[in-house]
Amino acid sequence: SNSISERINLLNICSQIYFVSAWTEDKFFEGIDRNHYSNFKVIYPSINKNTKKNKKDKTIIFSGKLNSTKGFDKFGNAITKILNKYKDWKSMAIGDEPREKINIKHKNFFYTGWISHKKVLDIYSKSSITVVPSYWEEPFGRSSLEAGSMGNAVIISKRGGLPETINRPI
Numbered sequence: 001s002n003s004i005s006e007r008i009n010l011l012n013i014c015s016q017i018y019f020v021s022a023w024t025e026d027k028f029f030e031g032i033d034r035n036h037y038s039n040f041k042v043i044y045p046s047i048n049k050n051t052k053k054n055k056k057d058k059t060i061i062f063s064g065k066l067n068s069t070k071g072f073d074k075f076g077n078a079i080t081k082i083l084n085k086y087k088d089w090k091s092m093a094i095g096d097e098p099r100e101k102i103n104i105k106h107k108n109f110f111y112t113g114w115i116s117h118k119k120v121l122d123i124y125s126k127s128s129i130t131v132v133p134s135y136w137e138e139p140f141g142r143s144s145l146e147a148g149s150m151g152n153a154v155i156i157s158k159r160g161g162l163p164e165t166i167n168r169p170i
Contacts, residue, residue, distance in 0.1 A: 021161030059127040066097040071133030076104040124150035
C-alpha cells in the first residue's frame with residue numbers, strides 16, 4: 001500500500017489490520033486520520049524467554065545483513081577498538097551480504113556466515129552482548145528481541161521499531 005488511497009481502501013475492506021510495532025502503525029497512518037478507524041492494533045512478535053541460566057562467554061554479537069544500512073561498517077570500526085583494548089573478549093558476525101563486502105580483520109573476530117535459526121539462538125544464549133546499530137528504519141528488530149530473550153545486554157540504535165523490542169536497551 002504505497003498511497004494514502006490504497007491504505008484507506010485496506011482500512012475499509014479489512015476487518016482487522018495488525019502491525020508489528022507502533023512505528024509501523026504510525027507509518028501506515030501518515031496522512032490518514034486514524035480516529036476514523038478502529039480496526040487496527042499492534043501485536044508484538046514474541047519469543048519464548050530462555051529460563052536456563054547459561055554461563056555467558058565474553059562475546060559480542062552482530063547478527064543480520066552485513067551491510068552499512070544495518071550499521072555493520074560502524075560496528076566494525078568500534079569492535080576492533082574494543083577487541084584491542086579488551087584482549088580476553090571475542091566478537092562474531094552472524095549472517096552474510098553478497099552485495100556489499102565489509103571486512104573486519106581482527107584475531108578475535110569471526111564470521112559464521114548464514115547459519116540456522118536454532119544455532120543463532122544457541123549463540124545468543126552463550127554470548128554476553130548483542131549490537132544492532134541499524135541506520136535503516138527497522139519495522140521491528142527480531143535480532144534484538146531474540147538476543148534480549150536469551151539474557152544478552154542489547155545495544156541498539158533508535159531507528160524505526162527497534163526501541164520497542166527490548167525493555168532495557170542500551
